Amino acid sequence: MIVGVPKEIKILENRVALVPAGVELLKAAGHRVLIETQAGLGSGFSDEDYRQYGAEVLDSAEEIFAASDMIVKVKEPLPEEYPLIRENQIVFTYFHFAASLDLIEGIQNSGCVAIAYETVESADGSLPLLIPMSEVAGRMSIQVGADCLEHPHGGIGVLLGGVPGVEPASVVILGGGIVGANAAKIAAGLGASVSILDVSLPRMRYLDDVMPANVNTIMSNPANIRRAIERADLVIGAVLIPGAKAPNLITRQMLSLMQQRSVIIDVAVDQGGCVETIHATTHDDPIYEVDGVVHYGVANMPGAVPKTSTVALTNATFRYVLEIANTGFPGCVKKHREIARGANIVRGKITYEGVSEAFSLPYHELESVI
Numbered sequence: 001m002i003v004g005v006p007k008e009i010k011i012l013e014n015r016v017a018l019v020p021a022g023v024e025l026l027k028a029a030g031h032r033v034l035i036e037t038q039a040g041l042g043s044g045f046s047d048e049d050y051r052q053y054g055a056e057v058l059d060s061a062e063e064i065f066a067a068s069d070m071i072v073k074v075k076e077p078l079p080e081e082y083p084l085i086r087e088n089q090i091v092f093t094y095f096h097f098a099a100s101l102d103l104i105e106g107i108q109n110s111g112c113v114a115i116a117y118e119t120v121e122s123a124d125g126s127l128p129l130l131i132p133m134s135e136v137a138g139r140m141s142i143q144v145g146a147d148c149l150e151h152p153h154g155g156i157g158v159l160l161g162g163v164p165g166v167e168p169a170s171v172v173i174l175g176g177g178i179v180g181a182n183a184a185k186i187a188a189g190l191g192a193s194v195s196i197l198d199v200s201l202p203r204m205r206y207l208d209d210v211m212p213a214n215v216n217t218i219m220s221n222p223a224n225i226r227r228a229i230e231r232a233d234l235v236i237g238a239v240l241i242p243g244a245k246a247p248n249l250i251t252r253q254m255l256s257l258m259q260q261r262s263v264i265i266d267v268a269v270d271q272g273g274c275v276e277t278i279h280a281t282t283h284d285d286p287i288y289e290v291d292g293v294v295h296y297g298v299a300n301m302p303g304a305v306p307k308t309s310t311v312a313l314t315n316a317t318f319r320y321v322l323e324i325a326n327t328g329f330p331g332c333v334k335k336h337r338e339i340a341r342g343a344n345i346v347r348g349k350i351t352y353e354g355v356s357e358a359f360s361l362p363y364h365e366l367e368s369v370i
Contacts, residue, residue: 001325002032004068006061007039010075012283014042014306015313017072017093020053022318027054031325036064043310065089069328072321074313075300076103087111088347090329092321094118094133096270096299097344098245098358099280108348113329119243119352120320120342127242128338129320131178132312134267136302138182138238141265142190144296145171145234148263148287154294156261158233161191168192172228174220174249174274175238176203179267183236188212195228225249230257237266237274243344244354245272252276252291260292270299272358330370340366 023033033055047057065084073093095116117129149155162168171187173180176198197220204217246268266278277290281297302309324332333340344352349364356363
């Protein structure tokens with residue numbers, strides 16, 4: 001198989017979908033690897049690094065898409081990339097379809113096989129390709145939140161950990177999954193007063209056991225969310241429903257309960273966000289204000305730390321890239337349930353229920369379209 005890796009074009013997205021060591025392994029398995037020039041530069045990998053391991057470096061995305069059987073990316077294709085995607089071409093990347101009808105239509109019109117990192121699912125129900133970036137985003141959310149809380153950046157002017165004689169900041173985290181747990185770990189380590197809200201009692205029992213004393217667990221319901229955000233300096237949105245749109249847990253009306261110049265970091269923004277007033281922003285223009293509350297909605301947070309993020313991501317994705325290359329489509333989804341769960345759109349047909357439900361679009365069983 002010919003595996004192509006184009007350079008990411010999302011604003012300030014410096015991750016790359018394949019590291020040079022992965023090229024060597026794909027070559028050893030009999031595959032060709034095409035890399036767009038400078039695709040890895042932001043993550044610390046030069047064109048020569050890729051050449052040394054056997055990749056062919058091409059000058060443009062057009063050449064990569066035209067020659068490749070499978071495209072491996074980090075972020076969803078942007079509109080200027082839609083016309084480059086070919087019928088029956090496998091595209092393996094983060095899609096987050098539930099956040100964008102335009103993206104769904106663009107991929108449907110291309111006739112490609114869209115396999116989404118975020119819905120590849122292990123037998124135990126875990127999401128192995130979402131976990132590494134959730135870990136990064138969860139930890140980053142506190143770094144970013146601490147920065148946004150500073151007065152020059154529009155925040156309330158609170159130091160997360162406080163100082164002797166001054167109470168620490170109140171951090172409220174909506175969701176106790178991978179993002180939420182990692183956010184809580186960092187916030188607690190900095191000395192903040194942390195509350196995690198989740199709907200799962202077993203998960204809260206686990207977090208209560210492993211988290212330090214300055215982390216409290218609270219059952220998530222509208223009343224408890226309202227009480228928690230009233231005193232919050234920083235709110236982290238960390239809610240995930242795999243492949244589906246995130247529920248709005250904080251409405252526009254609820255913003256009036258929050259302190260002026262408090263901060264919301266909605267990590268769920270790439271799935272539509274769990275805050276009604278959130279919309280996607282970019283690293284070069286990350287924040288805006290609604291009703292006196294600072295909102296941060298960067299949808300590719302880990303792209304700001306590409307050296308860490310690229311290695312963490314490819315550690316998880318590479319074995320699936322190799323399996324898809326070895327087996328092809330439809331063999332990969334027939335043989336591996338994990339990869340089958342990642343198939344979101346196949347030749348124009350939506351094959352993942354969460355995507356169809358997000359916009360009330362027709363759903364097709366995967367078996368019926370392969």
